[in-house]
Amino acid sequence: MTVPILILVALAAVGVAARRAPWISAAVYGGTGVVCGAAVLAAVLALAGRAPPQELLLPMGVPWIGLHLRLDALSAFFLLVVNFxxxxxxxxxxxxxxxxxxxHDAPPGPVLPLFPLFLAGMNLVLVAGDAFGFLVGWEAMSLASWLLVLSTHREPETPRAARLYLIMASFGAACLLLAFGLLAGPTGDYSFAAIRAHVPDDAEVALVVLLVLLGAGSKAGLVPLHVWLPLAHPAAPSHVSALMSGVMTKVAIYAMVRILFDLLGEPAWWWGGVMMAAGAVTAVMGVLYALMQDDVKRLLACSTIENIGAVVIALGLALVFKASHTPVIAALALSAGLLHVVNHSLFKTLLFYVAGAVLTATGTRDLNRLGGLIHRMPETAVLALVGASAISALPPLNGFVGEWLLFQAILNAPALPEWSLKIAIAVVGAAVALATALAAACFVRFYGTAFLGRPRSAEAGGAGEVGPAMRAGMAVPAVLCILLGVLPTPLLRLFEPAVRLMVEAGPFDDRAYQPWLWLSPTSAIGNSYNGLIMLVVIGLLSVLLVAAIHRRASDKLRRSIAWGCGFETPDPEGVAQYGASSFAQPIRRAFGGTVFHARDRVDMPEPGDLRPARLSVSWTDPAWALVFTPIGRTVDWLTQRVNGLQYMTIRRYLTLMFAALVLVLIVVAVTQR
Structure with a gap:
């Protein structure tokens, strides 16, 4: 797998060298697509062939250790997700x-040389066999994506988004560096094989779990470490936003799985409990954030927070069941998490592509300025409907299968011996159900406001369908959202080796795959799901419903002006329609008043005043008020105090250095006892 990484880096270099050439855009994007396609094929063959792990040692990296590259089933699975x-x-x-x-003849933009470098960094993280290679790939991924966010630096919000992203990325990398230091122990051997052999004490284990949740969670978007994500993901170009939201967050999930399931040894039940709690809060808060947004790309970015919460809940369940020595149910929960990783990468990239297509056609991302696009962009509207239905977990699409498997794992909580865990998992299940219902409302709001009704602006009224390359880029994940919803079992079988490797047991009993069209996760006589039957039933019921409506409805056609909402003349600009803010108002009042301090302010003119009424909505993210604002104030206070050090005399500098030396010697003397 080193060849794709090297080729991607070479493509980035070509993009820099020939950046002004009009053909270079097709060459770099085409070459990157071919290389990623080859990596997808190699990952599928590695998973399907059940090949043993492959290792390679390169003479670079940390002295006397080298750079270890390793491809096992878990790496192959995430390579499949990233490169697709x-x-x-x-x-x-x-x-x-x-x-x-x-x-055709215009020079490419600043994204071109960084795009393959971004993918190369993610690939390096996944095939790294030591902490050094992992962190080098992690930093390459972070820096490349930061520069990609800055490629839209002329937008007013981009500099702040890029600055916050860089701070959070640096914080996450520092946490992972400390975690690997604790895992390696005093020997300083950072290879994963040596880390597996080292057994840390309980205090070190607790600290590593915390550092992993902070380090990888900040990249994935766990609450309250999510604050950069709604700003940075929308700031990048749409295809980069799709990679950051649908793919890069999965690299952070890989870091969690690799460390907590593989490198840290036998888990304790409280690891999973902490992850479930963090995931439940993240899932509910993420979808509430999304419901508050009027910017299409920011809405999708906040929705990613909710989906990451669902994946983390599944990982937490798997850790709890693994610690309780119920490997079959642990495999079920981990399978649900990995399936949701695939599903989210598909429908979230699809929806970000849809957002890019809408932005290209209309020049705006504001939901309140869209509408009626189903008539002007019919193909994009159909693909957007597939993505919105899939992310809302509607059958028979892939989002439903992932949520269904997650609930199957939750319903197996009675197999646990501890009553506290049974009750906690029931509460987590209620949170997942709430988040799923709110997600459906969120994307009804998204699709209805953007594609249905009448145009709310001249830009939406003059929109047209985008080019064939963009439509093809949307069509591929849309088709897979349908296919994996109807036939999920082949995919589950494909990544079975990764599940078996992490839980050290077969994921399902033999009856689970008899016949292969049925998905029976724990027993063929228990709960089961057949996507093909679901598709046929839904199709037949839809045909019968349409036939009944046409049979009983009047065949006379009457055309009239649209209802003017009480006015004698119709609303020419469509502003009297339900907009994004008005659609979200009931949910905002039910949840936002307490959680987000949301306030609606109506400016109603006096009788006789011809000015239009105005509704303004304000809300605040509690993470800023409770976490980051106090941290910022503390940092400002400390910097003001430390700033005085630059004005000291030579004598005071020497005294300070002598005191520091004495302190270091005392620490060394104490630790050597």
């Missing part, structure tokens, strides 16, 4: 860049 996202993003990005930079 790279294939579709390359296809969509080629069309997107042509549309935004003037067509």
């Amino acid at each position: 996202g790279g294939v579709t993003a390359s296809l969509f990005g080629w069309g997107y860049e042509r549309a935004h930079h003037g067509g």
Whole structure:
């Protein structure tokens, strides 16, 4: 797997060297797509062939240790997810860049040299066999994505988003560095094989779990470490946003799985309890954040927070069941998490591509300025409906299968011996159900406001369908959202080796795959799901419903002006329609008043005043008020105090250095006892 990484880096270098050439955009995006496609094929063969782990030692990296590269089933699974996202993003990005930079003969934008480098960094994280290679890939991924966010630096919000992202990325990398230091122990051997052999004490284990949740959780978007995500993901170009939201967050999930399931040894039940609590809060808060947003890309970014919460809940369940020595149910929970990783990478990249297509056609991301796009962008509207239905967990699409498997794992909580865990998992299940219902409301709001009704602006009224490359980039994940919802079992079988490797047992009993069209996660006589039957039943019921409506309805056609909401003349601009803010108002009042301090302010003119009434909505993220604002004030206070050090005399500097030396010697003397 070193070849794709090297080729991606070479493509980035070519993009820098020939950046002004009009053909270079097609060359770099096309080459990146081919390389990622080859990596997808290699990952599928590695998983399907049940091949043993492959290792390679390169003479670089840390002295006397080298750079270890390792491909096992878990790495192959995440390589499949990352590089498939790279294939579709390359296809969509080629069309997107042509549309935004003037067509065939225009020079490419600043994204071009960084795009393959971003994918190379993610690939390096996944195949790293030691902490050094892991962190080098992690930093390459973070820095490349930071520069990609800065590629839209002319937008007013981009500098703040990029600055906050860089701070959070540095914080996450520092936490992971400390975690690997504790895992390696005093020997300083950072290879994963040596880390597995080292047994840390209980205090070190607790600290590593905390550092992993902080380090990888800040990249994934766990609450309250999510604050950068709604700003940075929308700031990047749409195909980069799709990779950051649908793919890069999965690299953070890989870090959690690799360390907590593999490197840290036998788990304790409280690891999973902490993860379930963090995931439940993240899932509910993430979807509430999304419901508050009027910006399409920011809404999708906040929705990613909710989906990451669901994945973390599944991982927490798997750790709890693994610690309780119920490996079959642990495998079920981990399978649900990994399936949701695939599903989210598909429908979230699809929806970000849809957002990019809408932005290309209309020039705006504001839901309150869209509407009626189903008539002007019919193909994009159909693909958007597939993505919105999948992320809302509607059968027979792939989002439903992932949520269904997660609930199957939750319903197996009575197999645990501790009553406290049984009750806690029931509460977590209620949180997942609430988040799922709110997600459906969120995407009814998204699709209804953007694609249905009448245009709310001239830009929406003049929109047209995007180019074939962008439509193809959207169509590929849309087809897979349907296919994996109807036939999920082959995918579950494909990543079975990764599940078996992490829980050290077969994921299901033999009856679970008889016949292969049925999905019976724990027993063929228990709960089961058949996506094909579900599809046929839904199709037949839809046909019968349409036939009944047409049979009983009047065949006379009457055309009239649209209802003017009480006015004698119709509303020409569609502003009297339900908008994004008005759609979210009931949920905002039910949840936002307490959680977000949301306030609605109506400016109603006096009778006789012809000014229109105005509704303004204000709300605050509690993470800023409770966590980051106090931290910022503390840092400011400390910097003001430390700032005085630069004005000291030579004598005081020497005294300070002598005191520091004495302190270091005391610490060394104490630790050597």
